[in-house]
Amino acid sequence: MLLLQQLIGLLLINLAYGDYCPISFNPSEVVVKYDASFSVNCSTDRTDDFVLSWEGYNDTEFTEVISKREDVMDWEMQLTCYFQSNETQCSENLSVIVYKTPDSVSISTVNHIGPMKEGNQYELQCDVLNVAPVQYLNVKWYKGQTLVNQTTFTDTIKTPVNETVTLMIRPDGADDGVQYRCEAELELGAEGPQPPPKVTSDPLNITVYYKPIINETKLPSIVSVFRGYPLELVCEAEGNPKPTISWNLSTNNPVYSETLNITDSTPEELSCIASNSVGSTIRHVKVSKQDGNCPVQLNPQRVVVEYGGSVSADCKTYVQHEGMGWEASEGAVPMRRDTAMITWRVSDLREWDIKPVCYINLIEQCPLELPVTVYKTPDSVSISTVNHIGPMMEGNQYELQCDVLNVAPVQSLTVKWYKGQTLVDQTTFNDTIKTPVNETVTLMIRPDGADDGVQYRCEAELKLGEEGPQPPPKVTSDPLNITVYYKPIINVTKLPSLVPVFRGYPVVIVCEAEGNPKPTISWNLSTNNTVYSETLTITDSTPEDLSCIASNSVGSTIRHVKVSVQDKPTINVTKLPSLVPVFRGYPVVIVCEAEGNPEPTISWNLGTNNTVYSETLNVTDSTPEDLSCIASNSVGTDIRHVKVSVQDGDCPVEHNPQRVVVEYGGSVSADCKTYVQHDGIGWEASEGAVSMRRDNLITWRVSELREWDIDPFCYLNPKNGDQCQLELQVTVYKTPDSVSISTVNHIGPMMEGNQYELQCDVLNVAPVQSLTVKWYKGQTLVNQTIFNDTTITPVNETVTLMIRPDGADDGVQYRCEAELKLGEEGPRPPPKVTSDPLSITVHYAPMIHASKEKVSVVEGSDITIECNSTGNPKPDVWWSFNNKNISTRRRHILNIEGATSTSAEVYTCSAKNYIGRKDKNFVVEIIGKSPNYIPHVVAVLLALLVLLVLIALCRYLWKKKNNSGSYDIQSTELCPLSNGAKC
Structure with a gap:
């Protein structure tokens, strides 16, 4: 109960405050x-x-x-x-x-005095003196009223500092006379003064020198001059410094003035040049000499206006006059003397043939008429067939009609005919009538099958010139859908005239046909054999000549098909192996045979530009390493790649496999092959010899090999040379009769830290050179031994392993394993024999395991301290306090009831066996009672504690059952101690 009170007290203190x-x-x-x-x-x-x-x-x-x-x-x-x-x-x-606001904020240029030059780069500097804290400082740059840049600082110094900030600028002419300033603002957050305190520098005015800019509005690039009427041009330019103006009429004739009088004798090409110390600007002017007798210009020179729309035009002159005005049936303007331009304007034009005239009074009055085009889009545009209803017949001629109602002016009308999206015809009109008219246009067509379902339409477009609306106004008829009856058209893409058929692989051919009405499909295989279907399955037994017939009420179409039973070439790989060995001095003839229909063509590819057309090829040691035989016909191609292996041996034979591995008493075989002409080939061996033959391949075979050191060899009698031979390498193996593990000169448990020797005996194994003995501790490989002895017959081998076990090795299992590594030709996986496991027992000194070395409880609570120990043999456990034993026999739990301040001491748990002894100290700390408890928290914690005790009890009983070396003695005799503890 005391322990519970202490736990609750500590928890309440932590819950009440924590880190808050x-x-x-x-x-x-x-x-x-x-x-x-x-x-x-x-x-x-x-x-x-x-x-x-x-x-x-x-x-x-x-x-x-x-x-x-x-x-x-x-x-x-x-x-x-x-x-x-x-x-x-x-x-x-x-x-x-x-914080402290700056004593001053100033702006200046760096390494520059005086005007700046357009396009160059300059540096401005802002000095902020005696400001704090700099972490909250924001320096802002302004060009006029526009913020162009700002800088903040990360320095955490709190005392006042001076800061210098720079800004790079590249001014142009628009910046001449602009003002820059910088502003130091302390952004101190929501608790700081609002608005944030700021100090602004005096403005810095900059002067920018820039090259002249000519006023192109006052000096157009084209100037019209009427004969006998001089004209004054003006060239104005801005720039700093102020520019000088000159006119270039020819190479050697400059005129220095802002104005220039031009006449019909002035050169056609002029230039105004504005210059200052920064540079020059040139404005080219073209003088257009007018032949008219009236020195006025109309803008626009022609007007196009929709009937009922608004219209206006300017009349302008460059000469002095006695008055100018507009004469018109609508919108006339009386004569005026105080202007060089006068405008004719009508807001709702309702006259089809209006002819406004601009006049000017010089020595005599002269007029200039403004051409006016008044237009109206059609009320409707419709399309129809003439004297025909229903489907059209392919090849016949039909007439289409387009009716355009109430359009003007007809001279600007174009009627276009479209078939789908394609323009097929168009009609224009020469009639000069300006009032609205109706027009009918026809189109003759001769449709075919491709026109079935096509749409025709006609479109009325008014082409009113550049002055008219863009794009030109147009009205389109509804589409006219036409139906065309046409005879069938067979899809020749899906039904080729020649159909290849491979033997054993039926082919389905398809005869698709388009037509209106929908056609009927049939196949004619012979005179009396007709198949009605779009598809036909053909095999190598189908007649060679077929016909597909597509028919409807308009006519019939026939597609003739020839069936060709064809085979792709297939190279005989038995006669042409992929690897051909060639021995130096022994040429080899290789053959490439292929079957196919049509009969294939055979060629050899020896390199990029070296092709030989022949079924046979002579191969020597100088032939390229990589060859290809290519068999081709119209169906396809088959390629056989061949690698030439030049052999350095003296005998032109080849073993397969080149080395054999066989278990003693097992069966074995190997081939000997040659590619050269010879008089005989055979095998010599103590078992399985083969007499000489004239074949190119001969096999050595033994069904039950009982000889450890057999040396078979293949011999050859070449036509050009002496007899030669090639020995076959044979490895005969035997797995061990037994593999066993034992200790050397030791019986019984091992002592922690001492060294012991283990021995592995492998009996009757061969060949020992292929043997590997592996040592395992549990599942871990700890050592392995190989052998260099070249003995071929079975031997016995003994291998030892030195170990030094510790407590963790108690109960571990060792084993050894004999494995024969016989190379790639040997069995997979390599054969192995494993010993029975050797379990070892290790005696070691006690070890004490405690999760908590310090116990803190509330005063008056009960204390239970647990001391768990392991060791082999099982250790004795007891408790001591102030160097006195307070328990006897094996006890690992210490109980203190109703802990008081005197219970706060150091308690020692001791564990001992014949190997050694281990002591562990536990510190008990007593916490004063908390005056306040929360009843609900107590109830919850009490329930949790009961659950934890039950879990601990179950865990204890399980440990006791498994005899782990830990002791949980619940029923003990308690002897009272001076500090309140019981043992």
Whole structure:
């Protein structure tokens, strides 16, 4: 019960406070100007006994709120409020930001005095003096009223500093006279002054020298001059410094003036040149000499207006006059003398043939008529057939008609005919009538099958010239769908005239046909054999000549088909192996045979530009390493790649396999092959000899090999040379009769830290050169041994392993394994024999396992300390206190009931066997009772504790059952101790 009270007390203290300190400031953060003052309150929401203080934990004043007023004379000012109660003490620091606005902010140019030049780069500098804290400083650059850049700082220094910020600029002519300024702003957050304090520099005016810009509005690129009427041109330009104006009429005739008088004798090409120290700008002018007798210009020179729409035109002159005006049946303008331009305007034009005239009074009056085109789009456009209803017949001629109603002017009308999206015809009109008319246009067509379902339409378009609306106004008829009856058209793409058929692979051919009405499909295989279907399955037995017939009411179409039974070439790979060995001095003839229909063509590819057309090929040691035989016909191609292997041996024979591995008493075979002409080939061997033959391949075979050191060889009698031979390498193996493991000169348990020898005996194994003996500890490979002995017959081998076990090895199993690694030709996986496992017992000193070395409980609670130990043999366990034993026999649990302050001591658990002894100290700490408990928390924790005890009990019983070396003695005799403990 005492232990439960202590646990509950500790938990309540932690739940009540944790890392939380019940202090709050008002304001929560202070932002104050240096050399000013501020006030702050420190308060708590606690209601029990507590103390708040600005000085530390020694103050004894009890109040819920304490206040403080401070004069700020320290840049790194700190203010701390302290809280203290019976249960805890803590403190909180007030966040204080001390700031100072700059003494000055100034802007200047770096390494430059005077005007700037357009396009060059310059550096501006902003100096901010004596500002703090720099972490909250933001330096902003302004060009006029526009923010162009800003810089912030990450330095955490709190005392005043000086900062310099630069800005790179590249001014142009538009920047001449502009003002730059920089601004230092302290962004101190929501608690700081609002708006944020800022200091702005005086403006920096910059002067920019830039090359002249000529006013192109006052000096057009084309100027019209009427004969006998001089004209004055003006060339104005802006620039810094102020530009000089000159006119270039020819190479050697400049005129220095802003104005220039031109006549019909002035050169056609002029140039105005504006220059200053920065550069020059040239405006080219073309003089257009007019032949008209009236020196006025109309803009536009022609007008196009929809009937009922608004229209206007300007009449302009460049000469002095006695008056100018407009004469018109609508919108006339009376004569005026005080203008060089006069406008004719009608807001709702309702006259089809209006002819406005601009006139000017010079020595005599002269007029200039403005051409006016008044147009109207058609009320409707429709399309129809003439004297025909229903489907059209392929090849016949039909007439289509397009009716265009109420359009003007007809001279600008174009009627276009479209078939789908394709323009097929168009008609224009020469009639000059300007009022609306109706027009009918016809189109003759001769449709075919491709036209079935096509749409025709006609379109009325008014082409009113460049002055008219863009795109030109148009009205389109509804589409006219036509149906065309046409005889069938067989899809020749899906039904070729020649159909190849491979033997054993039926082919389905398809006869698809389009036609209107829908056609009927039939196949004619012979005179009396007709198949009605779109598809036909053909085989190598189908007649060679077929016909597909597609018919409807319009006519019939026939597609003739020839069936060709064909075979792709197939090369005989038996006669042409992929690897051909060639021995030096022994040429080989290789043959490439292929079957196919049509009969294939055979060729050999020896390299990029070296092709031989023949079924046979002579191969020598100088032939390229990679060859290809290519068999081709119209059906396809078959390629056989051949690698030439030049052999350095003296005998032109080849073994397959080149080495054999056979178990003693097992069967074995090997081929001997040659590619050269010879008089005989055979095998010599103590078992399985083969007499000489004239074949190119001969096999050595033994069904039950009982000889350890057999050396078979293949011999050859070549036509050009002496007899030669090639020996076959044979490895005969035997797995061990037994593999066993034992200890050397030792019986019984092993002692931790001592060295012992294990022995592995492998009996009757061959060949020993292929043997590997592996040692395993559990599943881990710890060592292996190989042998260099070249003995071929079976032998016995003994291998040893030195070990030094520790406590962790108690009960571990060792085993050894004999494996024969016989190479790639040997069995897979390699044969192996494994010993029975050897289990070892290790005696070792006790080890104590404790999860907690320090126990803290509430005063009055019960204490249970558990000391678990392992060791072999099983150790004796006892408890001692102040160097006195407080338990006897094997006890690993110490119980203290109703712990008091005297129970706070060091208790020692000791474990001992004949190997050694281990001691473990446990510190007991007693915590005073907490005056407040929460009943609900107690109930929950009590339930959790009962659950934990049940889990611990189950765990203890399981450990006891498994005899782990830990002892849990529940029923013990308790002897009272002076400190309240019982043993």
